[in-house]
Structures are given as C-alpha cells and as structure tokens.
Amino acid sequence: MNDYLLIVLATLATASRVLGLIGLSIVTGWFLGYAAIKDRVFENFYVSMIEVLESVPVVTFFPIVLIFFVEDVGGKLGVELAADFLIFTAVVWNIWMGIYQAYKTVPKEMVEVIENYRLGFLGKLINCYIPSSMPRIAANLFPSAADGFFYITVSEVFSIGTTSFSAFGIGSVIQELISARDFQLVHFALAVMGVMIVGLTLALRELSQLVVARYTLDTDVPIRRRGRLRLRYSARLSAVMSRAPLTRLSVYLRRQRVYTSKEVIPMPVEEDRGRGRTLRYIRRGIAAVILAAIVYGVFRTVEGVGLSTWSTLFLSTPSIFLDTAYDYLRVVVITAVSLAIASTVGYYVAVNPKVEKILIPLIQILSSYPAPLYFPLLFFYSYAGVSSVFGAYTAEFYVLLLGFLSTFYYVFFSFWMGVKSLPQEYWELMKNVGMNFPQRMRYVILPSVFPYLIAGLSSTVNSTWGGLMIGEYWPDIYDGRNLYVTHGLMGLLASFTSRGEIPEVAWGSLVFAVIVVLFSIFFTRRMMDLARTKYVAEEGIYAA
Amino acid sequence: MAFTYENGYTVFDGVNVSTHEDELVAIVGPSGVGKSTLLRILGGFIRPTRGEVRLLGKKVFRPIPEIALIHQSIVTFPWMTALENVMLSLKPKRVPKEEAEKVARKMLELVGLQGFEELYPKEMSGGMRQRIAIARALAADPLILLMDEPFSHLDELTAEGLRHELYSMLFNQDITLKSVVLVSHSLNEVLELADLIYVLNGHPASVVGTLRVDMERPRNPRDPRFLEYLDLLYKYLTPIKGKRFE
Numbered sequence A: 001m002n003d004y005l006l007i008v009l010a011t012l013a014t015a016s017r018v019l020g021l022i023g024l025s026i027v028t029g030w031f032l033g034y035a036a037i038k039d040r041v042f043e044n045f046y047v048s049m050i051e052v053l054e055s056v057p058v059v060t061f062f063p064i065v066l067i068f069f070v071e072d073v074g075g076k077l078g079v080e081l082a083a084d085f086l087i088f089t090a091v092v093w094n095i096w097m098g099i100y101q102a103y104k105t106v107p108k109e110m111v112e113v114i115e116n117y118r119l120g121f122l123g124k125l126i127n128c129y130i131p132s133s134m135p136r137i138a139a140n141l142f143p144s145a146a147d148g149f150f151y152i153t154v155s156e157v158f159s160i161g162t163t164s165f166s167a168f169g170i171g172s173v174i175q176e177l178i179s180a181r182d183f184q185l186v187h188f189a190l191a192v193m194g195v196m197i198v199g200l201t202l203a204l205r206e207l208s209q210l211v212v213a214r215y216t217l218d219t220d221v222p223i224r225r226r227g228r229l230r231l232r233y234s235a236r237l238s239a240v241m242s243r244a245p246l247t248r249l250s251v252y253l254r255r256q257r258v259y260t261s262k263e264v265i266p267m268p269v270e271e272d273r274g275r276g277r278t279l280r281y282i283r284r285g286i287a288a289v290i291l292a293a294i295v296y297g298v299f300r301t302v303e304g305v306g307l308s309t310w311s312t313l314f315l316s317t318p319s320i321f322l323d324t325a326y327d328y329l330r331v332v333v334i335t336a337v338s339l340a341i342a343s344t345v346g347y348y349v350a351v352n353p354k355v356e357k358i359l360i361p362l363i364q365i366l367s368s369y370p371a372p373l374y375f376p377l378l379f380f381y382s383y384a385g386v387s388s389v390f391g392a393y394t395a396e397f398y399v400l401l402l403g404f405l406s407t408f409y410y411v412f413f414s415f416w417m418g419v420k421s422l423p424q425e426y427w428e429l430m431k432n433v434g435m436n437f438p439q440r441m442r443y444v445i446l447p448s449v450f451p452y453l454i455a456g457l458s459s460t461v462n463s464t465w466g467g468l469m470i471g472e473y474w475p476d477i478y479d480g481r482n483l484y485v486t487h488g489l490m491g492l493l494a495s496f497t498s499r500g501e502i503p504e505v506a507w508g509s510l511v512f513a514v515i516v517v518l519f520s521i522f523f524t525r526r527m528m529d530l531a532r533t534k535y536v537a538e539e540g541i542y543a544a
Numbered sequence B: 001m002a003f004t005y006e007n008g009y010t011v012f013d014g015v016n017v018s019t020h021e022d023e024l025v026a027i028v029g030p031s032g033v034g035k036s037t038l039l040r041i042l043g044g045f046i047r048p049t050r051g052e053v054r055l056l057g058k059k060v061f062r063p064i065p066e067i068a069l070i071h072q073s074i075v076t077f078p079w080m081t082a083l084e085n086v087m088l089s090l091k092p093k094r095v096p097k098e099e100a101e102k103v104a105r106k107m108l109e110l111v112g113l114q115g116f117e118e119l120y121p122k123e124m125s126g127g128m129r130q131r132i133a134i135a136r137a138l139a140a141d142p143l144i145l146l147m148d149e150p151f152s153h154l155d156e157l158t159a160e161g162l163r164h165e166l167y168s169m170l171f172n173q174d175i176t177l178k179s180v181v182l183v184s185h186s187l188n189e190v191l192e193l194a195d196l197i198y199v200l201n202g203h204p205a206s207v208v209g210t211l212r213v214d215m216e217r218p219r220n221p222r223d224p225r226f227l228e229y230l231d232l233l234y235k236y237l238t239p240i241k242g243k244r245f246e
Helices: A003-038 A040-055 A058-073 A075-104 A108-116 A121-150 A152-156 A170-179 A183-215 A231-236 A238-255 A270-303 A307-351 A353-368 A371-420 A424-433 A437-472 A489-499 A502-534 B035-042 B082-093 B097-110 B126-139 B156-170 B187-193 B224-237
Strands: A157-160 A163-166 A473-478 A481-484 B010-012 B023-028 B067-070 B144-148 B179-184 B196-201 B206-212
Touching: A003 A040, A003 A075, A003 A121, A003 A152, A003 A170, A003 A183, A003 A270, A040 A075, A040 A270, A040 A502, A058 A075, A075 A121, A075 A152, A075 A163, A108 A121, A121 A152, A121 A183, A121 A353, A121 A371, A121 A437, A152 A157, A152 A170, A152 A371, A152 A437, A157 A170, A163 A170, A170 A183, A170 A371, A170 A473, A183 A353, A183 A371, A307 A353, A307 A371, A307 A437, A307 A489, A307 A502, A353 A371, A371 A437, A371 A473, A371 A481, A424 A437, A424 B067, A424 B082, A437 A473, A437 A481, A437 A489, A437 A502, A437 B082, A473 A489, A489 A502, B010 B035, B023 B035, B023 B187, B035 B067, B035 B144, B035 B179, B067 B126, B082 B097, B082 B126, B097 B126, B126 B156, B156 B187, B179 B187, B187 B224, B196 B224, B206 B224
Parallel strands: B023 B179, B023 B196, B067 B144, B144 B179
Antiparallel strands: A157 A163, A473 A481, B196 B206
C-alpha cells in the first residue's frame, strides 16, 4: 500500500480508537452513574473504585493486563484489546466521575419534576440526567482526548520478552518508520497527526461550546441552533467553554443541596416494588462482577509465583522504594518547574485578552499532540547541544523534559482556568488597594487557584508517570540511540516488561500502586478537602 | 462625563457630580441608567469616554487606595479570618504586622465586629461580611468611599440596622474618610443617609435633578418632611420630557 495513504489510515485508526473509547466511557458512565445514584451499596463501591484507580497510574497495571490479553486472549484481537484497554483506562475515570458528580448535583426541583411525571428509567436518563451530565463531559473531553493520545506509542507497540507486538495505528507506524530510518515519512506522519489534532481540537471546541450553551443551567452563553462552524468565535470563547462547567459546578455545590436518592425519590407504589428490587439486584450484580474480576486477577498473579520467587521479590522491595523515591523527586521537580512557568506565563495570558486569544488555542493544540510521538525528533535535533551542556546528566535532562512535556499543559490550564474564574470583584479590590504582583499572587491569586491546581495536579499524575515510564527506558529512541536512566521505578518496570520478567513487574507495580494510593489518601485527598473547604473563591462573594 | 459602550451605546452623557468634606452623596436612578458604571469611573476602574475625575484637584487615572470601592456583591476572602481580611488592605503599604493588626482590630471594632476577629467569613452572616468589607476599606485610610448598592444583598432588617450605624461608622474622628458616594435604587435608603442626591434618568442618562436633604439624623421615614423629599424624588424619576428639576 502507498506509504502516505497508510499513514493517513493509521492516523484515522488511532483517532477512531481514542474517540471510540471516549464514547464507550461516556455511554457506560451514563448507566453506571445512574446506578450509583440509585443504590447506596453500588455507589460506595463505584466511587471508591474510581478514586483508587484514578490515583493509580495506568502504566502500573498495564504490564499485567497486557500479559493477560496477549496470552489469554491471544492473536491480533488480544493485542488490539490490550491497546484499547490502556487507552480506556487513561480516559475513563475523569468521565465516569464527571458524570456521577453531574447526576448528584441535578437540582432537586428538576428531579422532583421527572419523578412527578413518573418517567421510566430511560425517560429519566434521556430527559434529565444525560443532558445534565453534558457540560461535565464537555469539560472532560479535552483532557481525556489528550490522555488517550498520550499513550498511543506505548499502547500500539509493546514487547514482552523478546516478542514485539503491535496494533495498527499512527504510533506503531511511526515506530516502524523510525526503525527503518525513513525520516521523510516520519515527518509526514507527524504532520498528518498534527492536522488531525488541530481538526479534532477545533471540533471538540465547537462541540463543547454547543454543549455549554445548550445544557448548562443558567448559562450566559447564547444558545445556537444552526449555522456554520465559527472558528474565530469558538476560539475566542475557549475560556467559557472549558471554564463554565467547572464554575457552574462550584456554584451548584455551594448553593444547592446535593440530594440523596432517599430524600427525593418518593416511595414506589406497590406494583413498582418488584421491579425496583430486580434493578437493585442488577446493580449489585455489576459491582460483584467487577470486584470478582479484580480478585481473579490478583489470585492468578499470586498462584503463579513460587516460594523462592516470593523471597526474591521481598528482597528487591527496598530497591523498589529507592527507585520510587527517585521518581517522586522527578515528579516534584517537574511539578515545581511547571508551576513556576504556569503562575507567571499563565497569569500574563489570563490578564491579556489579546495574547490569550492567540496563545490558548495554540497551547490547547500543542497539549493534545502526544509528546512521545514527537519526542524522538526533539531528542535527535537537540542531543548534541544538550549533551555538551549536561554531560553525564543528559539522560536525566531528557527524562525530566518528557515528564515536563507530559505535565506542563495540565498545570498551565489549571492555573489559567483558576485565574479566569477569579471573581471580577477580587480584581477590582486588588487594583483598589494597590497590590503588586507578588502580593496579588500570595494573598489572592494562588489561594483562589489552589482548588484548580490540586484538581489539575491530581489528574495529571497519570501523564507524569506515563512520561517517566516512557522516558526512563527507551531503547532505540532515534537513530540507534537509547535513553536510559540508572534509577527510577518506571524505567525498571519497563525494562522488566521488555525482558519478560513478569513476577518482578507485578510486584513492582503492586508496591508502587500501594505507595500511590497511600500518597493519594494522605496527601492529595487532604489537599483536595482543604481546597474544597477553605479556598473556594466564589464563596467569598456574598450575593443573595 | 460621558460613557459609551464598545457597541456604541451611550449610557450617560453630560453627567457632572461632585462631593465635599463630610458629605454623603447618593446617586439614584432606574436600573440600566449607568449608576454602577459611573461609580467605577469615579473610582478609576473604568475610563470615561469623555470627561475626567479629579480628587482634590488631581486627575484620577486608575484605582487608588484613597478612593475605596465597596461592592454590591459582598467581597471577602474565604481563606482569611475577619482580621486577616481587614489587614489585607494594609499589605501594599508595608505596614508592620503588629501595627496592621492594631489598625485592623480598631476598624473591626468601629464596624461592630469586636470579638469576631478570628472567625472566617463563611461563619458569618451577610451583614457581618459587609461590615468586614467596610472595615477593610476604612483600614486603607481612604478619603472617599464609593458604595455600590451595599445593602442590596442583605435582608431588610439587617440592612436597616447597618444603615442606622453607617453614618456614625463612616463620619468618625478616628478615620481619615472625608466623603462617601453611594449608589442605590432604594429611595428610602438614600433619603435616610444622603446629604446630597443626584438623580440620573433618561436615554442616554443625565442628571435630571439634584436634591439637598436638609434633615437631622437619625431620619424617620414617617416624618412628613421625609415624605416630601420622597415625593420629590419620585417626581424626578418620572420626568416630563426635556424638563429639568433643581
């Protein structure tokens, strides 16, 4: 087949894979979210599961899942399912949680109306719950699409032991082209990917705009019924479309009591009771099936490991801790640099509408362009200069750079959105009392942006770890060169996987997952609670 | 002064207002007449399309601490206690912390919030939050206080209580404040508080009348003179085309 055509088809295949899985996440989220608000038991399980899995980076459980799909399912289907699973887990948690939260914050009065008319299950979903979830879905489309694309190079090409597997898509095609040293086609492929990203970003913008205008309660964005794609208009309103749902949500959370099913759902009439019980069994059945799948996975891993292997694994645990510490240090450095840039450039952009109009769409497109795809080229062109400056730390620099490219945009957007959401009255007050930039930052802006930053950082953790995993162990990154660092758990896991050392991969992943969950419980969640209870700027504006 | 929006709509034209020492000036008018815009022009937050603002003869180009704005939506910072909220306006002046705290406590006492210094705004009622906003504005040693419908988000009883105290709070020997400009659409409110009332009306709006209120404080809304003033204001707000009242 013509190479150029192949590249175009591969790009379309990748885009379809990512978008299809986002679609699947949305549809499943609608039903599971509804099940969650109707049943306490299922709700507890569902929310806890999302919270735990959201905080565990995709890359930690990917090796295990990969082996399951490749060995147990096998063939091309197994490889395709492995790729799909990785992308699905990258996009799904945000969307499921967003839909659940949207359902929970449907105004009480609206729920009473649909209960009043005694609409059926689908009637309630179609007329009330699904429309209410649209703004949250729109807000999550950008990060989800970017997350999905981020993993295309890892998901489409992977190796277990000496065997390499690949699923058709632009990620695998570019890898092949790099191995074949066909740089002209590599450039073409990157350009096609670029066109696709630009098109997709603009389409998502337009979609979000329509969704916000139509489905956000009490929105000031005018409703549009028909008409051509208005690129300039949609670009100018980028702030509104991505910000409004979040802002509105905070307003709803503040002003409207979140209802629980017990409070507002009237007691069913006698003939409905049997059906209600059946539905409850179905919901709990779904929870049981998911739980069983997790338990089965754990059991299979444990039973396949002999006693001597267990002792080796336990002995290797201290070095896993050390490597994890190295990676956390990298995460801290990357986050600090991202924050420093975001809080200066992000502030400048937010307060300069002209710059904002040009820069935000540009950054949005760049953020959707998966860093692992263009990173080999960046490596190739900069290697000579970077190695002459950093010497022995060249590999470290590139690992941090890839981690930064995977993280920065999210931090930047979180900060920018936070600044844009600052109440107008705060701006006037800061001007009025004559605050300078550091004072504005310290006393008003950083506290106001804090909830956005924490939410942003907790959802970027996946990409940061993903960036580290790719960067710390990247054989033949470009032109026969390798990118390795001596310390770092992500690199260690990747190298275990490529050597087929499955028990080590599983143990390392498990230890890391436990650390991440503990970190999430004892740090991230506390920070989020603090943000919710103390740093909601909208609560500082009292309007009856 | 005149102000025209970007879309070419002139909201008011030929407006001239002034205020003097120990004077509370009110600007009244129907909704959409540009009262809040005019107040923001007076504070240097917006530039007029035509005309200028002067404070003691000097041109005002931008917001300055000498002219403090109290918002219609009550503004406090939820992550700061009442005391910290008030101390905020002293930060740009680099006042030492102990001194700033002393001033802030004094201002909170002045607005009747003694004993509530360590509470967060969320733990307070709307009226108390507005008192914090007033204390914060006063702590910056302003000469002019601009108040944009400061009672509109309070319930009637709270608003009435605060109105009763406002004059003594503001015109007090302990503070530097010289004058207050109040925007409101409540005629009772401005009659209760103001020394001088400017009435804005028309399209584009202009000052259709000025009214000097010559009554002792506290003013009783049932007083026949109060009602006379009220009738006058109503008359100004439903003017015969082209006629101007003085």
